[in-house]
Amino acid sequence: MLGDQQRRKLLLGQRGPHAQSLLDLMQKLLDSFDLDNVRSILIRILVELSKRSGLYPQRLLLPNIKIRGDQVDGGTFGDVWKGDFDGRLVAVKKMRVFGSRDVQALMKAYSKEAVLWAQLSNPYVLPFCGVCCMNEPSPRVCLVSPWMDNGNLVQYLQDNPKADRLQLMQDIALGLEYLHSFSLPVIHGDLKGLNVLITSSPRACIADFGLSIIAEDSNIHFTVTATSNAQGSTPWMAPELFDHINPERRRKSRASDVYAFGCVGYEIYAGRPPFSEFPPMMAFMRNLQLLRPASTELDDAIWEIIEKCRDTNPASRPNMSDVVQQLLSHPDTRG
Incomplete structure (x- = not known):
């Protein structure tokens, strides 16, 4: 079935109990067997x-999650x-629903995020615990991950001005390298400071895979559902993602992740x-250049990496x- 395009198409057309049985079987195979030749x-x-x-x-479903107090954070698609x-x-991320029409689309998006995230395992990628379901007032899928007391990268640097910035940058680079070299390469698609969390160590780990996609693979051919490549956070998005003349260039890629990094x-x-000093689109409309920050910790070698x-x-x-x-290999790297 995996080797035949027509049978794969039939498999991807399954819904309800049949789809559930197939999902459970495939996850069990991935969990239990050495499948290097067909894993991707x-x-x-x-x-x-x-x-x-x-x-x-169903293996991803976590029972008996207890919510503490009030909402502590929120984003575009979830609280x-x-x-x-x-x-x-x-941390329990609940999908945000604005109307009944959103429920089905968001359920699909969250299910995809959960399944992709569950396959990843790396010290510099936020661990995935599983999913839970909330039913008040309507069914909602929630993604569960370890709680990070140090918050996101932006908060952490504000609270810790003497943080080891080089180490944090190295951690994020290692996490992104892992995603790009995974058995089925993953493009994050929305890398930014708010989507990097800080562990108790403190080390950085990449989070929020809501806009992640699987990289194109010439060895695996089958029709997939369309993915909007226009989504993302404007200041971190590579210029080619705004190319309205050549739509093919607007596809997210490893290179656009590198730009975001x-x-x-x-x-x-x-x-x-x-x-941040300009309206969101102005930097691309006027082709503005970033000025080098006046940080004593930012030397020529690191700035050159950022510019490249x-x-x-x-x-x-x-x-x-x-x-x-x-x-x-930077000389300031700590052992």
Whole structure:
């Protein structure tokens, strides 16, 4: 079935109990067996079926999540609450529903995010605990992850002006390198300071996979549902994603993630988002250049990395493995 296009199409067309059985089977195979030769295609089909059906493997369902107090944070698509699970403090991200028409689309988006995130395991990627379901007043899928007392990168740097910025940048680079070199390469699609969390160590880990996509793979051919590539956070988005003349260039890629990483590097040393002094679209309409932050910790080598990552030509940007190598060889790296 995995090797035949027509049978894959039939598999991806399943809904309800049939889709649930297939999702459970594929997740069990991924959990239990060495599947190096078919692992990438199995994950791709698992994520796509989850997205189309709005379901997820039952193994990911967490029982007895208890919500603590009031909402503590919120974003475009979801609100974050503190919760308790199995004696641990967790973050519970509830999808935000504005009307009955949103429910089905959001269920599908959250199911896809959960399934993709569940396959990842790396010290520099936020761990995924599972999903839980809330039924007040309508059914909502919630994503559960460990609670991070240090908050996101932006908050942490505000509270800790003497933080080791180079180490944080290295951590983020290592996390992004892992995503890009995963058995089925993952493009984050919305990397920014607010989507990087800080552990108790304190080390940085990449979070929020709501806009992530699976990279194109010439060895795996089948029709997938359309993904909007226009979504994202404007100041961190690569210039090619705004190309209205050539729509093919607007597809998110490893290179657009590298550009976003350069913008996060700027955030780390400038203490503010790129182009924060201008209206969101002006930087691209006027082709403005970022000015080097006046930080004593930002030396020529790191600034050169940031500028190379933010090259307007995607083909001229380095890959994340090269970026990691350059950052880890920096003389200020701590052992």
